Amino acid sequence: MAEPVLQLNNLSVSFDTSSGEVEAVRDISLSLNKGEILAVVGESGCGKTVMSQSVLKLLPKTSRIKQGRIIVDGEDITDYTEKQMRRLRGSVLSMVFQDPMTTLNPTIPIGKQITESISKHTRVSREQARQRALEMLNLVGIENPEQMFALQPHFFSGGMRQRCVLAIALASNPKVLFADEATTALDVTVQAKIIDLLLDIRDKSGISIVFISHDFGTVARIADRVAVMYAGKIVEIGTAEEVYYDPRHPYVWGLMSALPSLTKEGEDLTSISGMPPVMLNPPLGDAFAVRNEFALAIDYEEMPPMFQISPTHSAATWLLDERAPKITSPISLQRRTEV
């Protein structure tokens, strides 16, 4: 099999703040193949944004990569300088952000914001850049691109703005696109259209996408593989099928039973009680233990390692240890295997 386009090996990212070290990302390992869509799911504050921005090195100066390597297309970029990173940004690694209302420069016409991204990485004439920008606008489904080219962002609706942001992000043919809650701020129908657009673009260009979301439901439509994060760590990762039909981590069970579409009629929608921890001085053991109804004594003392379930599926919970009591996942989740 070909080499993955993105690889994170034991990546940890911390912030130095006045009240101490915030361990936002802890020991994350994952890899992303060409043309693959990996969804990263988790509650607010679990470190999804920090993880993706640390790859593009967009984090503020108070952050630092504590350990681990970032490998892009076979090249170790962990120690890249700002100047080296500038060459990668846009052309190899690209990003789409959460709020399309604020991510576009309000005073620069859309077209110019796209051509800027093109002429940054390829030597093109003004006319060529314009043609390419029009192509991009067309690709992301904006009608009358010639007309829209000269307009400023405030003429566009949220959905159209997010399409424009996508056009900017994709303009220089990047290999990896980070979509950080790219559909969260949009209403449901627009959300679905953007997701279809992303799938379409992936099929056409073979781009790899890291699709970040806090919503399991949205992710189901798009993901090839799913990584679930909790308190800066990946607690379960596998193909979409494995994570949806055979989840192993109690946190993932909790997330699933909070989904209206996955619970049976008449059954209560449950939510996970408690709050995710603040990542200042994280606990010694499993950070989820205090909210976990199946917690074992060891959960409070020692961090669970990643247990391999299948070549593609692994989860970090002591329940998978051979000495642990056999606990099956809640009934409602098993139902779907019967369907």
Add this chain to the structure above:
Amino acid sequence: MNRKATISKKLIKRILGFILTIFILSVGVFYIARLAPGDPLQSYYGDAVESMTTAELDAARVRLGLDGPIYLQYSKWISNVLQGDFGLSLKYKTPALEVVSPLIGNTLLLGGTAYILVFVLATLLALFCARNEDTLVDRIICKVGTAAYYIPPFWLGVVLVLIFSINLQWLPSSGAYDIGKSGDILNRIQHMILPLVVMILSHLWYYAYMIRNKLLDEIRKDYVLLAKSKGCNKDEIVFKHCFRNVAPTIVSIMAISIPHVLSGTYIAESVFNYPGIGALAVVSAKYHDYNLLMLVVLITGILVVSTSMIAQSINEVIDPRMKLKEVPTCRIIESSSS
């Protein structure tokens, strides 16, 4: 149609407000000046006042319009003003308008030059600081700038005169030009350098800091992250992306700042004895030269009130939210066909 009507309605409202403000201002200053202790006849007749009889003094008061209750004096004054007669200057014994008119140009030249220099320099300094945010040089500029801003302009003026006029004899210490050289641009510039230095130092950081902070606010915005993620460097982000969005704010700060810079001009004029309206204002108040004082107050008031009204209109035009409200039909809704 409708928009035109609201605009002309707004305009009429503004003009009425303008007239009312100037009227209240003139009444206020008129009363304060007359109620302040001191005798205007002293400045008109000089020491001769001592030897005049009460009857003579009363006659002089009637002639100069200084008799009777203040509201009657005011109504007489204002009816004269409305006919274009601003009365006699008690000190110079010529029509007040003739005293003031040659000085307006001097003040506008000094004030205007200072105004442009302050904002050009403030913008450049702010861009430089924002570009080098949190580096040593930015921190040094912030400290020095704040210190410079708090130097009292009077004291600074005296120090500059001591160094550059008295010790080094490079620059003149007072006046707007040497006798017979009013048309000599070089000579005029020489006379303006020290007042300009004082005015720039006492205004520059105030505005540079304001613009710097606006730029830093802008640098924290989401669109900067997008610009960065497509490969822009810091210079492009500050100069191309952020400056563009701060420029309208700079224009509105400039519009609002006119009274501030004008008052700075008045101070500099009196420190350096620069023949302008500001220096004249001090002199006329000192000598109870009522007519002259009122004229200076009127000119200043009209200048300040009209510029701040223009500033307000500029801000309304610039504010993108206002613009957006005017063109709601152009907003494109997410097309349902795609």
